[in-house]
Amino acid sequence: MRSLNRRAVLAAGTLAATFAPRAGAAATAVAPLRDGHASATPFLWGAATAGHQVEGNNVASDIWLLEQIKPTLFSEPSGDACDSFERWREDIEIVQSLNLNTYRFSVEWSRIEPAEGQVSLSALDHYRRMVLACREAGLAPIVTLSHFTSPRWFAAKGGWFHPDAPTVFARHAERVIRHLGESVSHVITFNEPNLQLLGEWGRTPDPAVRQTMTDMLAAAAKASGSDRFSLMNTGDAAAMVAPVLEAHRQARQAIKGVRPDLPVGMTLAIPDDQAVGPDSRIEEKRATVYAPFFVEARQDDFLGVQTYSRSLIGAEGPLPVPEGAERTQMGDEFYPQAIGASIRYAHAQTGRPILVTENGLATQDDTVRARFIPAATAAVLAARDEGVPVIGYLHWSLLDNFEWFSGYGPKFGLVSVDRATFKRTIKPSAQILARIARSDLSR
Numbered sequence: 001m002r003s004l005n006r007r008a009v010l011a012a013g014t015l016a017a018t019f020a021p022r023a024g025a026a027a028t029a030v031a032p033l034r035d036g037h038a039s040a041t042p043f044l045w046g047a048a049t050a051g052h053q054v055e056g057n058n059v060a061s062d063i064w065l066l067e068q069i070k071p072t073l074f075s076e077p078s079g080d081a082c083d084s085f086e087r088w089r090e091d092i093e094i095v096q097s098l099n100l101n102t103y104r105f106s107v108e109w110s111r112i113e114p115a116e117g118q119v120s121l122s123a124l125d126h127y128r129r130m131v132l133a134c135r136e137a138g139l140a141p142i143v144t145l146s147h148f149t150s151p152r153w154f155a156a157k158g159g160w161f162h163p164d165a166p167t168v169f170a171r172h173a174e175r176v177i178r179h180l181g182e183s184v185s186h187v188i189t190f191n192e193p194n195l196q197l198l199g200e201w202g203r204t205p206d207p208a209v210r211q212t213m214t215d216m217l218a219a220a221a222k223a224s225g226s227d228r229f230s231l232m233n234t235g236d237a238a239a240m241v242a243p244v245l246e247a248h249r250q251a252r253q254a255i256k257g258v259r260p261d262l263p264v265g266m267t268l269a270i271p272d273d274q275a276v277g278p279d280s281r282i283e284e285k286r287a288t289v290y291a292p293f294f295v296e297a298r299q300d301d302f303l304g305v306q307t308y309s310r311s312l313i314g315a316e317g318p319l320p321v322p323e324g325a326e327r328t329q330m331g332d333e334f335y336p337q338a339i340g341a342s343i344r345y346a347h348a349q350t351g352r353p354i355l356v357t358e359n360g361l362a363t364q365d366d367t368v369r370a371r372f373i374p375a376a377t378a379a380v381l382a383a384r385d386e387g388v389p390v391i392g393y394l395h396w397s398l399l400d401n402f403e404w405f406s407g408y409g410p411k412f413g414l415v416s417v418d419r420a421t422f423k424r425t426i427k428p429s430a431q432i433l434a435r436i437a438r439s440d441l442s443r
């Protein structure tokens with residue numbers, strides 16, 4: 001079976017009714033907005049997942065179809081994933097048991113609106129139960145509305161390129177927030193809408209991967225009775241920026257119409273970019289990959305930063321990982337301190353409070369994660385001590401899960417999941433994060 005990581009595929013150039021919280025519950029973890037800034041007391045210590053990667057059987061989504069179609073770039077289908085659609089209570093209990101106070105998860109649009117205009121109240125209730133259970137467990141629920149997947153019908157209409165897409169997404173956002181109610185702590189509209197730009201920047205596409213991508217999307221269109229099939233991070237990356245930012249704006253407005261107090265933001269993939277040599281193209285990269293999103297983020301309550309490693313930028317563009325460097329399972333350089341630089345940069349560019357919405361690494365050797373976590377969190381807390389308004393640190397991921405094109409190979413979890421029984425086993429590295437969180441929260 002082929003195993004591709006997303007960077008390789010993205011570089012190929014083609015991907016590239018308000019509900020009252022339980023008494024006292026809303027007071028947990030998150031303080032009201034101060035001076036228009038999202039501020040959180042105490043610091044948000046948490047773990048993150050995304051619906052498609054953990055729930056299982058997300059059959060009405062665009063990516064589910066792409067996993068099934070021939071040809072496909074996915075190394076294996078997501079199938080039952082971690083069975084979290086059933087086992088979410090256990091997941092929440094694990095987060096709680098680790099002294100964390102925050103759980104980030106996504107709602108799957110294709111479960112909520114499996115056919116256009118047909119809304120599943122049962123699915124909305126499911127996510128409402130999750131939000132309330134988080135509060136009961138003392139966790140701030142952070143909800144992502146779009147974590148790469150969208151409904152299959154949406155992709156078959158042209159996805160984010162359809163002229164109605166921003167309005168349709170804003171309607172979905174409003175519906176979700178109305179139903180999930182006052183207990184939601186923060187909302188993330190889009191997860192990494194800049195990922196394709198990042199993957200493609202300065203790299204030469206692999207023609208074979210590109211061709212398979214084109215064929216996979218054509219097959220998905222045909223299977224859906226359409227002449228198009230377009231989803232987040234596929235197609236013309238530069239052309240997708242404007243409609244996605246418009247969708248973000250409209251969704252933010254719709255959410256504020258329901259809950260003016262609810263902090264809204266997006267997350268961006270931001271490695272620690274480091275210039276090498278006097279002619280480094282770093283500024284060109286920044287202007288292309290982040291700047292348009294930063295402009296929009298200045299209107300948001302917070303910015304989510306997602307960092308996995310550093311990226312060296314020379315005169316020709318991205319440079320390879322330095323020879324001899326320790327690497328993660330995804331081939332990235334082991335470089336836990338990266339997160340310190342990316343949050344400083346993101347804050348300097350936007351002036352917004354920063355939430356580390358993802359940070360972690362893929363490794364089969366948990367002792368490597370056990371080294372990563374103290375170094376990464378120390379970099380975050382050093383930035384905070386310097387006065388950068390960092391409001392939280394969410395580790396990716398709570399569980400070993402479905403890593404998109406790469407399937408179940410890469411292990412990002414604080415917790416392993418038996419692929420045959422779904423039994424969760426907390427790894428020693430998770431206890432390290434638990435100790436760090438506890439000591440910070442009890443300061």
Ligand code: FCB
Pocket residue numbers: 050053191192269306358396403404412
């Ligand atoms: C990020 C994604 C997340 C996960 C991690 C490893 O880009 O947001 O879903 O796949 O990478």
